[in-house]
Amino acid sequence: MKKHLWINGEHVEAKEYKSLITPYSKELLADVAVANEKEITKAIDAAENAFEKMRDMHAYDKADILNKVAYLLKEKKEFAAQLIAKEAGKPIKAATSEVDRTIMTYTFAAEEARRMTGETIMMDAAPGGENRTGYTVFEPLGIVGAITPFNFPMNLVAHKLGPALAAGNTVVLKPATQTPLSSYFIAELFDQAGLPKGALNVVTGSGKTIGDLFTTDNRIKALTFTGSPNVGKALKERAGMRKTLLELGSNSGVILDKHQDIVSSVKRCVQGAFSYSGQVCISVQRLYVHEEIYDDVISELIHQTKSLVTGDPLNEKTDVASLISEEDVERTLNWIEEALNDGAKLVHGGKSIGHQMVEPTVLTNVSDDCKLSREEAFAPIIIVNTFKELDEAISRLNNSKYGLQAGIFTDDIHKAFKAAKKIHAGGIMINDIPTFRVDHMPYGGVKDSGFGREGIKYAVKELSEMKFICINHIE
Structure with a gap:
């Protein structure tokens, strides 16, 4: 044809x-x-x-x-x-x-x-x-x-x-x-x-x-x-x-404060990170988790990621399918390897499935200097790091050349307003992921x-x- x-x-x-x-x-x-x-x-x-x-x-x-x-x-x-x-x-x-x-x-x-x-x-x-x-x-x-x-x-x-x-x-x-x-x-x-x-x-x-x-x-x-x-x-x-x-582009970040409904907030983050294999401008790429709930978040994150179905995009049950090209698969694997060589820990995924897919991948302790922290992955990857004080999380989230959308989950209204004011991005989602978009809202970014x-x-x-x-x- x-x-x-x-x-x-x-x-x-x-x-x-x-x-x-x-x-x-x-x-x-x-x-x-x-x-x-x-x-x-x-x-x-x-x-x-x-x-x-x-x-x-x-x-x-x-x-x-x-x-x-x-x-x-x-x-x-x-x-x-x-x-x-x-x-x-x-x-x-x-x-x-x-x-x-x-x-x-x-x-x-x-x-x-x-x-x-x-x-x-x-x-x-x-x-x-x-x-x-x-x-x-x-x-x-x-x-x-x-x-x-x-x-x-x-x-x-x-x-x-x-x-x-x-x-x-x-x-x-x-x-x-x-x-x-x-x-x-x-x-x-x-x-x-x-x-x-x-x-x-x-x-x-x-x-x-x-x-x-x-x-x-x-x-x-x-x-x-x-x-x-x-x-x-x-x-x-x-x-x-x-x-x-x-x-x-973007490498959108989410802050997960303590006192959260971990199951529901992690579910949203998994959706935001792995929907369409992460090939979304506002995909959740960086997750900053309060140290008091870190272990529980990682456990739930692995559990929910393991439940995702990979395979044929025409199968109604499939959650994660192919990347757009074999070159993107190779690039993604190279970025994962770079992060691991720099001290990151792989807790799930990290491998290719054939020549066209990458497993949903979770990495922790990823350096801010790695490509997975600095660049847009456009792949099914989420990196997770901890924070103690909100100012630290906001600072690390802002430490990016991108600023499209960001999210914070918190039950403290003062922290919510603080994050909304101090995060430098075109859109701030309170108690939701940056991947949220409906088509009549203003949408666009700052910086690159x-x-x-x-x-x-x-x-x-x-x-x-x-x-x-x-x-x-x-x-």
Whole structure:
């Protein structure tokens, strides 16, 4: 099966194709188009030609299209989940959950399309402002270049497309090389829902080739990117005066204070650490446990980790499946070995299963200088260290170049507020894990974790331009 480019509302054959292999079974899924500069430019041309129609579209029409996409996706929920599970190697129950979230994301986008409201400014609040009415409106930017990762190939695409289209922009989308099928599927749903031809274009291929055109073609007015910090920084440096929205990496930490319901808090941490094999930006990677409950936490952590089912992502019982590539398996094992050589203790897992999987792994006494402490693992690993005083735990949690989300479990309201104030991250979850996210909340990080905020309401404003209008009432 060949998967062609999606340009101007139709499938367009490319000059080059590349085989797409599923991460778990290594079966051939499709031959996917590799766009060249001419084909990418054709997609930008289509987006440019469609912009006037999108800009002038009524709010209720945009909302209707987005709601129709949500409805069509709900009708094809099982097919969509199977598609994600195959191309991303995501356990089918997690893939099904992602489809549910995607439906909700487009529903939120439809709602926001109806309420892109500005505000009235009291002009006579300052001398000289008498007899004037001032107000703001939000207008679309133009063409949005969107680049998405493999780990949530449907919902993170929705977090680009939903706000951009709700605001009246057109989009050229570059999905992850490993997970393009979900994006082509969604493009067809938008076409069925009545989106103007050219308002959404999907091009697959080299990230460098597409990224270079996104940052050099002056018709691209905004970039929205989710992926690695190195690529995000490079895009931002080349973006110039374009609006840039970046959602980058993390090595999210959790503080587990004493006097906790250990079973329930550890259960949440296990879910946060090992869901989709840890290939989640806000996966629980670092756990700081009060020394008084450390032994009980480790015992419960091992017990719950052992109960996880590893294997085929299409099996309904599977909790942990493959990593996205064999190279990531090798990298993960090297990072575990580095930590062990530096004095860490392996209490569970630590080995590969075949060439595509890594066992759910628990390590203790991990040095703050190891890669597993400093970098984003994007693998099924949790490292556990102890603390005596809360300030120590906060300091170690903050000792990271990342700051996306963090969590603390405590029954002391003063400690909760202290952590909320002193932890340097874009989101702080009290009595929950940093992996918690619902799709209308503001989401984004500080430091190397990103720039700007997603969450439909917030992303709509990021992908819009405020205009101020003032009327002088001449008497």
